[in-house]
Amino acid sequence: MHLTLSHLPSKQDIKLVYPRTPSSIDPNNPPWPAFRGYHTYSFAYATMGHRLPTILGKAIDDVVETLNQESEEDRVVDLVDCIKRMDELKEDLQAHAKLRPIIDDGEADVALWNKEIAKYFQGKDFMNAPWLFAEAYKYRRLRECFSVSKLWQQYDVFFRQKCDTFSRSGDAVFELSTRFVEPFKHKEGLSAQEKLDAERLMFLELTQICLWGNSTDLSLLINMTEEQIKSLQSTGGENLAATEKNILGNDMARLWEVVRDLKDTGGRIDFVLDNAGFELYCDCVYADFLIQSGLAKEVRFHGKRYPWFVSDVTKKDWNWLLNMMVYGHLFPKVTDEEVESLRQLGLRWKQYEKEGKWVYEQHPFWCTGYTYWDLHNEAPDLFLHLSRSDLVIFKGDLNHRKLTYDCAAPPSTDFEIAIGPMASAAGAPRICSLRTIKSDVVVGLGPNGDELADKLDKEEPGWKISGKYAVVLLSEGRPGEKVRFA
Ligand SMILES: O=P(O)(O)OC[C@@]1(O)O[C@H](CO)[C@@H](O)[C@@H]1O
Numbered sequence: 001m002h003l004t005l006s007h008l009p010s011k012q013d014i015k016l017v018y019p020r021t022p023s024s025i026d027p028n029n030p031p032w033p034a035f036r037g038y039h040t041y042s043f044a045y046a047t048m049g050h051r052l053p054t055i056l057g058k059a060i061d062d063v064v065e066t067l068n069q070e071s072e073e074d075r076v077v078d079l080v081d082c083i084k085r086m087d088e089l090k091e092d093l094q095a096h097a098k099l100r101p102i103i104d105d106g107e108a109d110v111a112l113w114n115k116e117i118a119k120y121f122q123g124k125d126f127m128n129a130p131w132l133f134a135e136a137y138k139y140r141r142l143r144e145c146f147s148v149s150k151l152w153q154q155y156d157v158f159f160r161q162k163c164d165t166f167s168r169s170g171d172a173v174f175e176l177s178t179r180f181v182e183p184f185k186h187k188e189g190l191s192a193q194e195k196l197d198a199e200r201l202m203f204l205e206l207t208q209i210c211l212w213g214n215s216t217d218l219s220l221l222i223n224m225t226e227e228q229i230k231s232l233q234s235t236g237g238e239n240l241a242a243t244e245k246n247i248l249g250n251d252m253a254r255l256w257e258v259v260r261d262l263k264d265t266g267g268r269i270d271f272v273l274d275n276a277g278f279e280l281y282c283d284c285v286y287a288d289f290l291i292q293s294g295l296a297k298e299v300r301f302h303g304k305r306y307p308w309f310v311s312d313v314t315k316k317d318w319n320w321l322l323n324m325m326v327y328g329h330l331f332p333k334v335t336d337e338e339v340e341s342l343r344q345l346g347l348r349w350k351q352y353e354k355e356g357k358w359v360y361e362q363h364p365f366w367c368t369g370y371t372y373w374d375l376h377n378e379a380p381d382l383f384l385h386l387s388r389s390d391l392v393i394f395k396g397d398l399n400h401r402k403l404t405y406d407c408a409a410p411p412s413t414d415f416e417i418a419i420g421p422m423a424s425a426a427g428a429p430r431i432c433s434l435r436t437i438k439s440d441v442v443v444g445l446g447p448n449g450d451e452l453a454d455k456l457d458k459e460e461p462g463w464k465i466s467g468k469y470a471v472v473l474l475s476e477g478r479p480g481e482k483v484r485f486a
Helices: 043-068 073-094 110-120 131-147 159-167 170-180 192-215 226-233 237-244 252-260 278-292 315-327 336-355 372-378 380-387 396-403 449-459
Strands: 247-250 267-272 296-302 358-361 391-395 431-436 470-475
Touching (some): 043 073, 043 159, 073 131, 110 131, 159 315, 170 336, 192 252, 192 391, 252 470, 278 296, 278 315, 278 336, 336 358, 391 396
Parallel strands (some): 247 470, 267 391, 296 358
């Protein structure tokens, strides 16, 4: 039957109003429209449909390599079961299966995961759940493949890749170690103002080194040649001056003022880490300067409890870096002086750890699907802990996505608005996001940011994922105010 309905009202052009009101925001409904895997031609789609299956395929290859080197039957059998579970996960991913609860494998985050799935993602699948959650969920399921095993619970499928990339970064590693092996000290005869100026210049250059150190993120650079890696990691002064123009939202001058004001007493600075290997090494060079110059008396590094988004830092990666610097033979064709510079640097960093000047931490919240808008509610202990810091530096793209709820906020949106409670809750610390832009969300570009983004969309398609551009954004927070929980 065919109805002719010519007298009904015409369809309305319904306009949703963004940002959503705070009470209607939840993990399935971010403040601005979510990125979802089914948005064909988006980076979310490319990641969910292509990058993640490729990453999983490579991870399976890694486990097979380990299996082929194993001799004990019980270990072999147990590892074969891990591979079966990984195969199932890959099938689920490719079939866009529904997101099931995480098996209770004794990890500290099981309840957080399953609560979020039950409350917001019942019936959702890998493609129609928000990209950030679906992607994080995949890494949690990968963890489960091993955590339910008897003998392979701590196995890291990405460990080989992380070590390889660092060992291919020799030029940049020695460029920095030979410059920073001697503890920081001022030239003779400088006035107080000249000393401060020298510290400011050093701080600004090291901030850029720490920022661009993030360019070599393994999950994106699967097929890079050594030459390409070298050019990305170039740490020379000229290169840094040229790259500053690629920082599209740049609060570095204010960042220096914040850090400078800590000088009298020496502050506490926290790094929420991103990638292992070269990026972590750059973070440590930066943190070393903060300690040496007296700007910080304590640096806390926050890493992941288990392998995460391919290259994120775990405690094992942290230990590996420091021990390789002191004892390793990673780099062929190096001079004795270069080896010694790296060893001295490694020894100094280990000493900081012994003295409690550097502390490595791994709160379970960092490996959940929640964005940092929920940190205050879902990890109050962590919020309280961060609120006592003088400055929390979030490294990299993923942390930036989590700070900003990974949604389509206009590029002109103020960073403080985009990060919600992490800026507005009482006691929120000062926050800085050091991020090379590698995915869709872009905020903090200033009043003309929307036009700038439109221009780049037209002239340089792919500018949001190339890692060529960056932001250094600061939120003042509400430090010193009493933290309150409802
Ligand atoms: O956080 P990082 O290392 O800077 O970048 C991580 C990344 O490569 O992987 C994610 C997509 O899979 C994105 O957040 C980003 O593109």
